[in-house]
Amino acid sequence: MEIIIDGQKCEAEAGQTVLEAAQQIGIKIPTLCYLKEVNEIGACRICIVEIEGKGYQTACTFPVSEGLRIKTTSPEIRRLRKLNLELILANHPQDCLKCERSTNCELQSLSKELGVEKVRFAQDSGGYKLDQSTPSIVRDYNKCIKCRRCVSVCEKVQGVKALYPNQRSFKAIISPGYKQELKDVSCVLCGQCIHACPVAAIKEKDDTERVWQVLNDENKHVVLQIAPAVRVALGEEFELPPGTPITEKIVTACRRLGFDKIFDTVFSADLTIVEEGHELLARLKNDGPLPLFTSCSPGWIKYIEHFHSDLLDHLSSCKSPQQMFGALAKSYYAETEGIEPENIVVVSIMPCTAKKFEATREEMEVNGNRDIDIVLTTRELARMLRVCGVDLMKLPAGEFDAPLGITTGAGDIFGITGGVMEAALRTVYEEVTENELEKLEFNQVRGFEGVREASIDLAGQEVNVAIINGLGNVDEVLTAIKEGEKEYHFVEVMSCPGGCIGGGGQPIPTTEEIIVQRGKGLYDIDQAKEIRKSHENPIIKEIYKDYLGEIGGQKAHNLLHTTYQERDQY
Amino acid sequence: MEATIEEITKALDSERTPLISVLHAVQAELGYLSTEGLKIVAKKLDIPLSKVYGVATFYTLLDTEEKGENVIRLCESAPCHIKGATNILTELQDKLDIDVGETTDDNKFSLEMTSCLGICAVAPAIMINGTVYGNLTSKKLDSILDRY
């Protein structure tokens, strides 16, 4: 159909909105509450356009129809948009200079775009208390502009539904419930709401100060582990194109910050594959319980504990790579290096906010020593590097320390949806068939669809696997499993869309396109590695031989496995 | 409490999307909508707790705070305003020694404002629990309050 936008004739398709049609011909209508296909509610009124015969309408919601005549800009439209923006600004603290989202804030950019010079209303900031009730996420009600993007992402993308508008009128707030804090409800702390938030109303709990303190403490031996997804995303914080792998530079940068050892979570990802692969084979042999669910994504663990606790015995009992790392650092590493575990501080750099919570789970300790002491997100690491004036691109390459920094490509792809599955298949296949894989890439399990399935022939036994990409897809699969419609043996679940590369602790913005780039970065790293199968990691072989004993044995269980608990859904 | 709420949700089982009807009934039965009560409602109806709160706090006739035995709702709409609702408010505040949104020490009265009660011909008006009183004067107010 043909419509006319600002005097230009333009082809539009039925089902498109005015906003989409305008974008096609290079007209950018400003938006704020709009999140494509997730939040299209026309609440902020910033995208208003004038439609002949229909008055002022929101471009993000108004469907095109034959012959529609639209004006997207005029002195009057600009005046109206600006006044509505001023109304938002008058209720938003004007402390941009001190705000961590400054220069990366949609409200700030919009204010500049619309040419706001002053706010003609008195400043009125809420006086609300921050919600700092969880180890992962901080909610600042004072900065919230009530765009509801977090509500929609939590409900439609993640299926968690922990947030909702409460109260009404100017008192309306977005919250987990009347007088409830995040800790009181079934929030899984995945942090996807942080990416949805256009301002700094939702952010990670900042733990950088704790890290500065231990780095400054001479009695502490501070070891660092860096998750795979961090190395393809951190560069974005320093103006590099999304997905640029900068592993070696990160290592050097972190050394400059003063960490005593720089290790790699990819190492413990390899270890996870060995343990979890063993567990899968045992369950296949002993009839279950099947399917086996992966357990490396802490948001998923919390989700199943809240919403499907009847299936807890399907979870792999393996700790996540982050926790396995900590357990080994304070046992094997401490012993071989002759350092008291009490004096070791394990810091993780994770793409994830839920990892902060995972580290605080009661059961995550060995002999009274916490597996992990402090967890930072990718964004927090960037913050520390900036404070120290680290010029990332000019740094020489560095190498991870041995032994806990020796890794294989299989561990690297843990950071992308389908990666844990692929890494596991590489190991399990060779273990069962005793043949060497000709081609290491399992393309059937790659991709970004919400649910993917594949069948793998393991020496005559057909193994059905599924990959769930994002918590919003979990219920559909679990229902199919519970009702017997699907019979899977092994299911990988990643809380965040795209896997850890799309995690709630990653640089802002994290969009679909950016996630694809980060994923490509991880596959490239794997491709370039000499060893690409976890069970061939030489250090892991050594550790089992010298320290852990049998795979899945008693010692491995004490250190590397964990338990789960039922949590309230309502 | 769980049994009471279960009974209510069962009775409204045939109603499609009955959340608000359930909240009305729970409040009538239990006085107000406590956190515990709302959690049970969420569970029985399988609705996210955040939404149950969101709905309960949207409507003024639903109370998420414990109220006094009798809730006085004073109409604040224009027709009552021009007939002196402001004076009635001051009178009520003085007589009960509480502000809007508060409950008397003896838990006998809570004071709330409400939008139009639809009896503008007898403005100014108040509603105590379900009963409406109009043509209010200071003297009349005394005799009305005495009935409770």
Place this chain on the structure above:
Amino acid sequence: MRNCGHIDPENIKDYITRDGYQALGTVVTELKPIEVIEIIEQSGLRGRGGAGFPTGLKWKFTHQAAGKEKYVVANADEGEPGTSKDRLIMEGDPHSLLEAMAIAGYAIGANTGYIYIRGEYQLAIKRLKIAIAQAKEMGLLGENLFDSGFNFEIKIREGAGAYVCGEETALLKSIEGERGEPQVKPPYPTNEGLWGQPTLINNVETLANIAVIIREGAEWFNEIGTEGCPGTKVFTLSGDVENEGIIELPMGTPLRRIIEGFGGGMVDDKEFKVAQSGGSSGGCMPKELLDTPMDYDSLAEIGMTLGSGALLVMDETHCIVDIAKCLMQFFKHESCGKCVPCREGNKRLYNRLDKISKGEGELEDLERLRDLADTMSKTALCGLGQMAPTSIYTTLKYFKDEYLTHIEDNNCTTGSCRGLVDLEVQDKRGGKDYGNNN
């Protein structure tokens, strides 16, 4: 309202004696749905909820819309301050509503109707429940009405205290057990309404006209009222008139006649100052507009609204700023909080009026009020936010001097603005409170 006061609303037989349910019988046994819609279209009946949309057209759209189920919803969430016509109809003549809903159901192809009624209207709820039970018992609701094979049932849903639920999309959300927040249109309820199905929503008063139109014919209805707005309108008259109350008059009756004739003039022969037409979201009409015919079109021409038919009449003792402030207090409380201009705008309008009423106003405040009111009416998501500032517009137009007196002379001539009366004392204490300004 022809039956109100003439029948026992708790006895269906009284209603039937006065030709009740005759129209429904005729419709389901003798007319095709489209013929029913044609009669309503020809009658020229327009929605009595406030917007004045042609009722027949609405029925036609819902009739034409595809859906596996359709619904008729009676909007009985009469929240507009100063309005009680629907309450009177439901309390006094409940069956006229039920009969109309069944007729509408037949016309659009729905078998279920919902009455969404304010939780505050307990007597009306009770009478409607009795009426539904009696109608069911007599086979006038339920299955196979008049042996036509047409089924229709009616359910009551109680609101829970939210003015915004009078807005049709918000009302539907509320029935769906949600926060009563208006939704962007399109889609319109006629196509995607209750639970996503085509839904006809009519105001109680609109529906109360249906049976009589069917019985007496479209032409008969056409003869009442004005050419563009046929029929009668129920007005709720309140304020400083001798006789307050509810009256049904032909459309187009001039304001002066309503006040002087039916209202019996001003109390104590005080001077008329202003009448607000259409409830809190209506415009304020000064003396010079007393001869305006009260119908949708005539009022629209001068920037006023008929709205719900509420008429709040005020004499010279009332202050315009004080009234505007009271109205904004109401909207500030009743905004649903979803869209920016309404959530923030009403609060800001109130704050600025409050500032003026305390003698702290500045000349530029008037410009700000106008600017903000205009932005709200153009960009708010629903009718609540769009109409909320009507009183600001109209009072700034007709009573600007009174605002100026407050600002320039720090004077409220009526003494209503207590802040101004206290002002001297505050000044002596050495300062005003600017804490919560504009």
